[in-house]
Amino acid sequence: MPEPERVELERVAQDLHAEAASGNPEPGRLRQFATQLKDKLLEGTTTMAATQGIQMAEQALAALM
Numbered sequence: 001m002p003e004p005e006r007v008e009l010e011r012v013a014q015d016l017h018a019e020a021a022s023g024n025p026e027p028g029r030l031r032q033f034a035t036q037l038k039d040k041l042l043e044g045t046t047t048m049a050a051t052q053g054i055q056m057a058e059q060a061l062a063a064l065m
Helices: 003-021 027-043 048-064
Strands: none
Touching: 003 027, 027 048
16 A cells, blocks of 8 residues: 555544544544545555455444444
């Protein structure tokens, strides 16, 4: 994955983590960050880690719905 895309993926993952770890996470923001994370993973190269990350994002989104 090219450096700019990797940096953006890490930023979105950090935002998702920060929201999830906050005292009162907002479901809408969690959905937003999980969707962004999934989209970024889909844009990147297909690896086992990316595939697992996409599946985890989909599970998280399903749980938030």
